[in-house]
Amino acid sequence: MNDSAKFSDFHLVHPQHYAARGYPHPVWTRLRRDDPVHWWDRTDGIPFWAITKHADIVTIGRDPERFLNGPRLVIDHEPEQPNLFPPTLIQIDPPKHTIYRKLINKRFTPGRLRPLHADIENIAKEIVDGLGRDSDEGRADFVEKVSAPLPIAVIAWLLGVPREDWNLLFDWTNRTIGATDPEFQTEGQDSRASALQAMTELFEYFTRLVAKKRAQPEDDLVSLFSQLEVDGEPIPEMDVLTFCLIIVVAGNETTRNATSGGMLAFIEHQDQLRKLQQNPGLMPSAVEEVVRWTSPLIHFGRTAAEDYELRGKRIKAGDALALFYPSANRDEEVFEDPFSFHVDRSPNNHVAFGVGEHYCLGAHVARLELEFAYKHLLPRIEEIELDGPVDRLHSALVGGVKRLPIHYKLKRVG
Numbered sequence: 001m002n003d004s005a006k007f008s009d010f011h012l013v014h015p016q017h018y019a020a021r022g023y024p025h026p027v028w029t030r031l032r033r034d035d036p037v038h039w040w041d042r043t044d045g046i047p048f049w050a051i052t053k054h055a056d057i058v059t060i061g062r063d064p065e066r067f068l069n070g071p072r073l074v075i076d077h078e079p080e081q082p083n084l085f086p087p088t089l090i091q092i093d094p095p096k097h098t099i100y101r102k103l104i105n106k107r108f109t110p111g112r113l114r115p116l117h118a119d120i121e122n123i124a125k126e127i128v129d130g131l132g133r134d135s136d137e138g139r140a141d142f143v144e145k146v147s148a149p150l151p152i153a154v155i156a157w158l159l160g161v162p163r164e165d166w167n168l169l170f171d172w173t174n175r176t177i178g179a180t181d182p183e184f185q186t187e188g189q190d191s192r193a194s195a196l197q198a199m200t201e202l203f204e205y206f207t208r209l210v211a212k213k214r215a216q217p218e219d220d221l222v223s224l225f226s227q228l229e230v231d232g233e234p235i236p237e238m239d240v241l242t243f244c245l246i247i248v249v250a251g252n253e254t255t256r257n258a259t260s261g262g263m264l265a266f267i268e269h270q271d272q273l274r275k276l277q278q279n280p281g282l283m284p285s286a287v288e289e290v291v292r293w294t295s296p297l298i299h300f301g302r303t304a305a306e307d308y309e310l311r312g313k314r315i316k317a318g319d320a321l322a323l324f325y326p327s328a329n330r331d332e333e334v335f336e337d338p339f340s341f342h343v344d345r346s347p348n349n350h351v352a353f354g355v356g357e358h359y360c361l362g363a364h365v366a367r368l369e370l371e372f373a374y375k376h377l378l379p380r381i382e383e384i385e386l387d388g389p390v391d392r393l394h395s396a397l398v399g400g401v402k403r404l405p406i407h408y409k410l411k412r413v414g
């Protein structure tokens with residue numbers, strides 16, 4: 001038996017294992033306790049160091065010159081193939097990353113987003129109101145009705161994509177991020193071909209939109225990206241397009257799954273739902289707890305640029321590492337009672353949005369989406385329960401909920 005097999009029959013980067021069994025918290029807990037920097041060699045893809053402790057993810061995230069995001073941000077369970085798409089912001093390293101990030105960073109700060117609150121809140125309200133539109137009591141798939149349309153609508157609006165095209169974005173992102181899930185593959189195509197086709201369509205769409213916004217700039221992200229310059233020179237067209245791409249892809253499935261996972265947490269912890277209903281001021285800490293609890297990003301990879309010793313393990317230059325954020329967010333050394341869901345948890349230093357150089361650019365956007373959706377929905381819930389099994393995405397990247405069937409009774413408004 002090899003070393004990894006001793007830990008479990010759960011394969012840490014195998015999409016099907018996550019679909020069938022959800023997050024492997026017992027495995028991660030054992031790894032944190034017995035071997036937090038663990039050499040995972042039971043794979044058809046490349047072997048990697050499984051990093052499961054909060055402190056180690058912080059150390060690695062803060063050292064972007066030694067632990068690179070390029071060339072491999074996601075660790076595959078299959079033999080590695082060349083990257084399908086040009087690198088986006090999240091796959092490039094300093095010094096280029098630092099320069100590029102500074103170009104757009106300010107646009108995502110809480111202060112810069114404040115004037116947009118009313119619009120984001122309106123989008124969220126319109127979507128959650130859909131649940132009670134026909135009747136106050138009903139059955140629905142929460143993903144389809146709320147958590148899927150919400151992030152795509154907000155992102156499309158921030159980018160400046162016309163409303164009639166929002167569904168196109170939705171479809172393309174499903175087919176790229178969810179490419180490992182057979183449900184999202186184009187008929188007759190494997191995951192790579194399916195993702196490539198979706199990505200090509202997305203690129204073609206944004207090429208046209210960038211040209212339009214360059215001719216007639218507005219106050220949106222595509223207009224901003226299309227005018228970026230470094231040292232007085234416009235950035236290459238491909239870089240403009242990859243800026244669009246990373247916002248569409250990074251902000252979609254992640255927030256969708258935080259929203260669904262949060263709803264599931266409220267269904268399973270109705271005392272916490274009632275507590276929040278009685279204390280609406282707890283919303284910011286509740287949102288933070290939802291993000292910690294769900295930790296929608298399962299892992300991102302790093303590549304060691306040089307030899308390094310961590311907890312007595314010798315990481316060699318060129319070795320791959322996988323940072324398991326959901327494991328860090330249950331680390332007993334950091335969180336009191338980590339396996340309990342508390343809407344008033346404080347402090348809550350989770351790493352669901354990453355750490356350091358690549359810290360999630362859209363963290364505040366995600367928080368606003370969750371806050372506004374829950375603000376308009378949770379106070380209205382009289383009764384809510386699961387109405388069937390939770391259907392999970394085949395992915396070792398995003399811990400996705402494909403379907404969350406609910407049965408609910410809402411308080412009447414107005």
Ligand code: HEM
Pocket residue numbers: 061069089090091101155246247250251252254255258291295296297300325351352353354355357358359360361362363365366
């Ligand atoms: C709950 C929702 C979200 C979660 C859990 C999440 C998680 C993350 C994580 C863990 C990283 C760090 C990557 C690394 O260290 O390599 C990241 C980066 C990033 N996220 Fe998010 N994200 C969320 C929502 C969003 C949204 C809504 C947007 C866009 C509006 C967004 C845009 C980005 C971008 C552009 C990066 C790359 C930043 C860089 O490389 O400098 N994310 N995200």
